[in-house]
Amino acid sequence: MFDVRPVDTDYVRHRAAQFRAQVDRRLDGSLTEDEFRPLRLMNGVYLQLHAYMLRVAIPYGTISPDQMRMLAHLARNYDKGYGHWTTRQNIQFNWPKLVDIPDMLDHLASVGMHAIQTSGNTIRNVTTDAFAGAAPDEIADPRPYAELLRSWSTDHAEFQFLPRKFKIAISGGAKDRAIVSAHDIGLRLVEQDGKPGFEVWVGGGLGRTPLLGQVIRDFLPEEDLLPYIEAIIATYNLTGRRDNKYKARIKITVSERGLDVFRDEVEAEFINRRRDFHGADREALKIFRDRFAAPAFRNAPVEGYEQARAANPGFRSWTDTNLHPHKIDGYASVIVTFKAPGATPGDASADQMRLLADLAERYGHADLRVMHDQNVALPHVHKSDLPALYAALREAGLATANAGKTSDIIACPGMDYCTLATARSIPIAQEIAEHFRAAGLEDEIGNLNIRISGCINACGHHHLGHIGILGLDRAGVENYQITLGGDAYDIPAIGQRAGAGFPAEEVVPAIDRLLRAYLDIREDEGERFIDAYRRLGPAPFKAALYPEVAHA
Amino acid sequence: MSKAFTPSAAKPGVITANDLREGHNVWMCEDGWTADPAQATLFEDEAIAELALLKAIGQSNIVVGPYVVEARRGPEGPEPTHFREAFRQTGPSNYFHGIQAAKQAEASNV
Numbered sequence: 208m209f210d211v212r213p214v215d216t217d218y219v220r221h222r223a224a225q226f227r228a229q230v231d232r233r234l235d236g237s238l239t240e241d242e243f244r245p246l247r248l249m250n251g252v253y254l255q256l257h258a259y260m261l262r263v264a265i266p267y268g269t270i271s272p273d274q275m276r277m278l279a280h281l282a283r284n285y286d287k288g289y290g291h292w293t294t295r296q297n298i299q300f301n302w303p304k305l306v307d308i309p310d311m312l313d314h315l316a317s318v319g320m321h322a323i324q325t326s327g328n329t330i331r332n333v334t335t336d337a338f339a340g341a342a343p344d345e346i347a348d349p350r351p352y353a354e355l356l357r358s359w360s361t362d363h364a365e366f367q368f369l370p371r372k373f374k375i376a377i378s379g380g381a382k383d384r385a386i387v388s389a390h391d392i393g394l395r396l397v398e399q400d401g402k403p404g405f406e407v408w409v410g411g412g413l414g415r416t417p418l419l420g421q422v423i424r425d426f427l428p429e430e431d432l433l434p435y436i437e438a439i440i441a442t443y444n445l446t447g448r449r450d451n452k453y454k455a456r457i458k459i460t461v462s463e464r465g466l467d468v469f470r471d472e473v474e475a476e477f478i479n480r481r482r483d484f485h486g487a488d489r490e491a492l493k494i495f496r497d498r499f500a501a502p503a504f505r506n507a508p509v510e511g512y513e514q515a516r517a518a519n520p521g522f523r524s525w526t527d528t529n530l531h532p533h534k535i536d537g538y539a540s541v542i543v544t545f546k547a548p549g550a551t552p553g554d555a556s557a558d559q560m561r562l563l564a565d566l567a568e569r570y571g572h573a574d575l576r577v578m579h580d581q582n583v584a585l586p587h588v589h590k591s592d593l594p595a596l597y598a599a600l601r602e603a604g605l606a607t608a609n610a611g612k613t614s615d616i617i618a619c620p621g622m623d624y625c626t627l628a629t630a631r632s633i634p635i636a637q638e639i640a641e642h643f644r645a646a647g648l649e650d651e652i653g654n655l656n657i658r659i660s661g662c663i664n665a666c667g668h669h670h671l672g673h674i675g676i677l678g679l680d681r682a683g684v685e686n687y688q689i690t691l692g693g694d695a696y697d698i699p700a701i702g703q704r705a706g707a708g709f710p711a712e713e714v715v716p717a718i719d720r721l722l723r724a725y726l727d728i729r730e731d732e733g734e735r736f737i738d739a740y741r742r743l744g745p746a747p748f749k750a751a752l753y754p755e756v757a758h759a
Numbered sequence: 760m761s762k763a764f765t766p767s768a769a770k771p772g773v774i775t776a777n778d779l780r781e782g783h784n785v786w787m788c789e790d791g792w793t794a795d796p797a798q799a800t801l802f803e804d805e806a807i808a809e810l811a812l813l814k815a816i817g818q819s820n821i822v823v824g825p826y827v828v829e830a831r832r833g834p835e836g837p838e839p840t841h842f843r844e845a846f847r848q849t850g851p852s853n854y855f856h857g858i859q860a861a862k863q864a865e866a867s868n869v
Contacts, residue, residue, distance in 0.1 A: 234779070234780065234820075240824070256843075257782075257784060304781045305782060551854075623852055624851060633851075683841050683842065
């Protein structure tokens with residue numbers, strides 16, 4: 208488990224004290240809102256539809272039980288009893304008062320947490336695979352690299368005023384669970400001649416211009432990681448557009464200039480930058496590797512696991528759905544979904560957070576991971592502990608066996624919270640989940656990624672959903688466009704718009720028609736929705752969505 | 760939703776903002792700011808609304824981001840014409856939080 212160093216804690220305490228003074232000056236009138244706004248954004252404080260929102264970083268999604276308990280404390284004492292996991296491994300509190308936020312930051316600092324660079328045109332939280340250090344297919348644990356990038360990018364003087372925000376993701380191995388293709392920079396750990404390095408992607412992103420990244424380097428040696436990333440961002444900082452915020456992300460820079468031109472500039476910059484790195488970064492990487500040392504795994508028999516599966520259908524269903532393979536025999540990674548019936552996707556109550564902290568200590572080597580799909584994983588659980596873990600989760604309503612299924616929907620906060628949103632996401636997600644559970648179709652449908660965004664900014668990653676839903680304002684009425692064929696993982700793809708949007712009350716019937724058509728036309732039970740879509744193309748699915756057009 | 764809305768007799772409007780200290784939504788009323796949108800002043804004259812907005816902008820030690828938004832005259836007071844403003848006047852739809860909860864709490868204390 209990663210240890211926060213005293214120097215880190217001192218630093219975030221200092222930043223919290225700075226912000227307290229800035230809040231005081233705002234409240235006594237010394238600072239105008241125009242002067243204060245960039246300062247609060249530098250500390251993750253937004254003003255949303257109903258209240259302030261504080262976004263707290265959970266670097267690479269790794270969080271200790273004590274840190275989780277602190278989030279629970281903040282939820283209970285400064286919010287309305289809950290927090291919201293985001294798609295970039297952060298947590299958002301929706302109801303803090305500005306006057307309380309300095310105290311919240313002090314509390315966070317006491318456990319080495321903060322909200323630095325969770326907003327603003329700078330390098331945001333570096334994200335990675337939630338099963339880092341546990342997955343059997345990874346080449347190496349990506350978190351030491353993520354921590355290297357976090358340490359390097361925090362308050363990096365050159366990169367505090369980039370043309371737009373900047374997001375980096377790292378995947379540890381063969382299977383991409385960090386969605387590297389949809390980030391400003393995506394890094395995939397690969398091996399060449401027995402040495403680890405990176406396949407470097409650049410220029411991916413969603414929003415109003417969704418683009419998948421392109422490979423700018425097939426193999427970047429590990430020792431060149433920082434100078435090369437610095438060269439990319441420096442090139443973007445100089446050549447990215449600042450005339451139009453909608454064209455300011457690196458995806459537009461790469462797209463407009465062309466990958467080859469951009470690559471040539473990066474490589475030239477890299478040669479210059481490389482001279483400034485004298486190995487301190489590699490020394491730091493060694494230290495980080497030690498700090499991410501694997502826990503003391505138990506070499507014990509898997510007692511009771513198979514018996515419990517045979518005896519308890521609920522447990523069997525949960526283990527079939529919510530476990531991920533582990534690199535150590537006898538272990539599994541457990542996905543705790545926050546998508547129970549009626550739940551708001553990603554919302555966690557203070558009690559749930561405390562319970563997870565306790566369970567991680569009891570059964571999970573004191574390790575927790577916030578997942579990009581708004582769930583939480585316990586990466587290291589011995590299978591003999593799974594029956595007891597399941598029982599505890601079930602009692603708390605956290606044992607829903609739906610990971611990767613219809614109701615495991617990614618939904619942004621939408622117009623229920625977000626000032627940018629043009630329609631709501633949460634009620635649509637809740638209605639879809641309820642409908643397919645009530646219809647008893649969720650298990651039959653199997654793997655399906657539904658993603659919902661309440662506006663064009665695509666925080667719900669609708670472009671990457673097998674079924675994507677985009678909420679818009681059409682003449683003062685909420686309206687929802689459906690996209691099909693997106694994929695975040697296996698074969699990265701941007702979903703294509705199916706046709707005209709639907710009023711809110713027609714979304715569930717439309718998805719119902721779509722999925723019943725899929726069940727009718729799939730080859731067999733093993734053919735997932737996305738596989739059937741790829742095999743058959745959009746026509747039969749569009750016909751199901753728009754039967755009146757099909758029969759016209 | 761346009762933040763540059765100009766009220767008129769045919770399309771009146773209210774001035775709304777967020778409370779600086781606590782962040783909650785407020786509306787300009789006769790004697791300052793209120794958390795009850797039904798108490799908001801309904802502006803039907805562009806020039807008067809513009810002056811009121813300038814006054815609101817000058818109260819940056821009280822509120823953040825004031826703007827004029829369309830509203831209609833209702834039996835209890837001004838009512839929103841757009842769903843975004845309707846959500847601002849209630850609270851989120853997934854929890855009974857925000858103004859809807861504050862109103863209920865206030866009513867139960869009376």
